[in-house]
Amino acid sequence: MHQNTTTRRHFLRASGITLALPWLEAFAGAAPIKAAPKRFCSIYFPYGVSLPGEKHQDAKWNWFPFQTGRDFQFNESLKGLQPMRDQISVLGGLQHPLMVGGGGHDSADTFLTGAALKNGNFKNTISLDQVMAGQMGGETRFSSLVLSTEGGVGNPTRSNTLSYSDDGQPIPSLNRPAFIFERLFGTNRDSIEAQRKGLAVTGSHLDLLLDEARSLNAKLGKADQEKLDQYLTSVRQVEQQVQRSANWLDVPKPQVNASGLTLDADDNTPKELIRTMLDLLVLAFQTDSTRIATYQLDGMSGTTIAEKFSQLLGFGNSAHGLAHEWNKPGGAERLGKWDQWRTENLAYFLGKLAAVKEGAGTLLDNTVVLYGSSNSNTHNNSNYPLILAGGKSLGFKHGEHRRFDKSIPLSNLYLTLLHRMGIERKQFADSNGELTELVG
């Protein structure tokens, strides 16, 4: 029973509780923002939501409001969004048609891609955020920020990331707040000249590695060549990052004080962990370190560490278990309460974005947030529960619960999002039109 030494955690938490926004001590060196930047963030949760019918004794735990249009009433699960009702839309009836009938656990990978990951196809396609990052990423130090609870990439159909590159490769997600903070805001004690030299050296290293990999390639069979290709691609991407870092050397990183953040939060402290990740997203946007972000709260492998969050927080079962039991007696309420808790995190995030002034409006006005799941309820890849929030200055109008016809693919929303972000595209994935009614 010895607990004689204090961990770093205690220290950080002890000193971090009282401080909140503003975290920014100075904005030294940041270029003045001309037009307000356009930003996009998507947050995903697994296994869908509680959906008891209107006559059900626990009807109030239905995630979707029972009325559509402007005069809808929030049920319990989304009540946390009441204060920002005018900043959000509840969207129902949408899905990626190609995943309907696919494995119920398989659709997290395609939430932002719309690809058909079924019948033995494990090749994904580019995700919405990466289309944006490809076009707009050059404007910021980081082209995008990809987060999750698990970290890394996971396996196809059980991935730990929402983001996929243009050739359908998963982009690894970051999951440790301290690491993310350091990447975003950590400063290097070396002089800029020394750093430039360091980057040049790294660049020459990468050339050597590419040479070497190419000569190795000649000796390999096909399966190995595919593996080596991944390696080569990774090296080239690091090369681009090095180039990017060099371009950004003269712009000092924003100075951000970590003391308001619980950077040591981990999977044993889910609330602190999720809120810290959301804080980091706000900070990344606020400092214009990136304009594109994704955050997978949990995947659907059934063996994630985030499975236990609902247990730790007193909701009585794992996330997967709660979702499975929603139609058992009392289950609609139990899952509904978990839905409600998750919504409160979204409300927290939107509230933080709305609290930061930017130009004539707020950070939320310049950021469009897509929150949702690729299951309506367990294992059901249709009627995704979705919230679209913010982005007023991008033209989005809110305050409605909209239901869409089955014939409308979710990709139509994505195409509209791309257009509002200022990206010209005729199609995204299987889109066959746009959702112009969301724009006013």
Next chain:
Amino acid sequence: MKIAAAFLLLITTLSAAEPAPVRLTAFPPEVHAVLQKHCFACHGEKKQKGDLRLDTLSIDFIKDRAASESWHDALNAVAAGEMPPEKEPRPSDIERRVLTGWIREQMNAALAATKKEGADIVMRRLNKDEYRFTMTDLLGVPGKYGERLPADPLSKEGFANDGATLGMNALQMEIYLESARTALGEVLLDGPQPKRTESREVVEWDQVVFNASGLKNVSADRILDRTGAFVATFGKEAAEREGIPEAGRFTIRVKAHAEFKLGQPAPIMSVAYGCYTVGTVLLSEVVGTREITDTQPRVYEFSGLAQHFPFAQRGKRQMFQTAVVTNVLDDAAALPPIAKETPRKRLYEIDPDFPHIVVESVQFVGQDYPQWPPPEHRRILFADANEGTPAYAREVLRRFLTRAWRGPVSDAEVARYHGHFLKLSEQVSFVAAMRETLVVALASPRFLYLVEPRLKNDAGRALDDYELATRLSYFLWSSMPDDVLIGLAAQGALREPKTLAAQVGRLLADPKSQRFVEQFSTQWLDLGGVHRVAINPQYYARFDDRLKTDMVGETRAFFAEILRSGSSALQFLDCDWTMLNAKLAKHYGLSGPKSQAFERVSLAGTKRPGGLLGHAAMHLANSNGEDSHPIKRAVWIRERLLHDPPLPPPPNVPDLPAENPDFAKLSIREQMQIHRNDPACADCHRDIDAWGVALDHFDAIGRWRDAIVRPNGKKDKRGNPLFYRLPVVAKDSLPGGVTLDGLDSLKAYLMHERKDQFARAFVTKLLAYALGRGITWADEVTVEQLTRRFSANGYKLPALIEDIVTSEPFLKP
């Protein structure tokens, strides 16, 4: 081979993004007729039970591995009479033979073709643990190398070393570069030796005040019993502060002796180092621990690199460096009575009967390098008359690349690195340029992957001796081969069966084989599962989460004991002993062990069952944190012990007839009975449920129970939750009429009826781990041969490991 033509027709339809138009003509008519009559109704266009659709399933057994595995499963199911299911019309023997004969023919043809083309070989990246172990062994300094790497994906069978599953991405590359740079910066030291400093010898623990989250259990003495701590602060005086560097090797010297009685375990000293802020907290990390057996005073040294430990901020007057010495011997007994308590600290009475350490003094030594440059530096930049010359640099590189890349390197490769070195050394010192050059070597595919190059024209070649040495050491050490293995490879002697067998023995006897024990047992049995379940304190108010680690420890130690004693692996299913430490023994209501070390404990005459199915780690990982979870436990048994996982759940799990308000009051078994009354669920669940129900006498934290206890949602006057009780029923039937009632009957059934299946399953799992790839039907012959010998050899693990290492798949790329 009339089928071959039909094959080709299908190859063009393999792109799976769009469901391909169905080419029914691809099946020979007689096969198609059988499929049509017996299979397509459930595995066709309308329904895809078990997520399987046969009418459009590729029949390209060579290129579409997943499809060929599905056909192989179908073959087994039909051959075993499991498909079509009992309630459906039975196919005639002729129909059965037509179908199975056709699938076998395809498999054999594919097998013959695969032998020629070699489809299975995949370059395998070091996983996160292998990377850490390899860096540790290569540099000769243990460290947290690659700590920031994302977790690796597991293969379908749960292994973390499957080449096909392990990918690469930019983030990883970035971390490899950064990690190598940091590591080499700590090993290759430039410049003159820094000045060694010694602090005063601290002979009395410092009077410091701790807050609620800090050090609570402080005895005002130099006796370290259950709760005592000796705290020494350094650098309060400016002069001493100078001698406490922020980076570099330091040593904490503790002069102490042990006092304990005959038959008691020796106390265990733990030394932590860090910084302390007056009035707030102590921030420290453990430098090392060791058992103290000497009853005469001696000096014990604990060394580390200062940059890895918390350091007081400069200029803050109230921050000091601190060493904390404690006794971490844990006999799981309750703490002694509190002698004195204030809001800020709590003093316990000294427990004179507890094995303790008496500390005489603690001293800090800064920049403590007994040799300069240190030996790990010399291991790379070896002492030589030509030191600093280009020729010397070339030799340094040749030696390092040979070790890091686990085999000989060509002159051209050395020249490439030498050229890079020369360019870098124009700008920086020799050592700095070498450091940077070696960073590249540690980010090279030759280091990060196990490469066994194989072109089409050398199909069927054997591994060369270096590749063999590498496979062997990654199998049993999760790391690079040592000098002995490389030496044998250089002589070309390793593949000699006797040598190979002797090396297996040597590797297993080496402490590094503990990595194999931990890696394999954790992945095979999914021991990490305990950390994915949170125990609900409403149900288990006194459960301490740290016990999860001890539970995993039991299963790992159990695996190690079976391996090292060379006794039968059937003990995984049944035996009358386990491995316990004091905490876990207490949890199980047993006695014996007196410390945190695991020891073999006989279970004869106790209620505790032997074998993996009696281990709390298995019970907890397959619970929902409140109650047992029979389905998870069943899936675990079938997947991990029998290598026969049930099919995944269907895309849309049908609703249960849940309007019964008393549903929650039913036992899980009764809930499952309702589940099974629904025909849509019954198909799968009749062969799942009973396996897990049999374990229902074990609650979510692995304790025996006679009743299921659940809160009824009400509270008593004092606000404590009230519970109701349900009787445990651990009885259920498997298809075919076998009734299982409790763990004993399950174990007896496994030992008598499923022994061969378990043996084959274990062989398959170990072979998959040894090869770093999934096992397919193409390995069937190897698996059968290994299993036969495994059984003939009394199921001994060392013999099985030897057989695997000398089997054909292990010796060929």
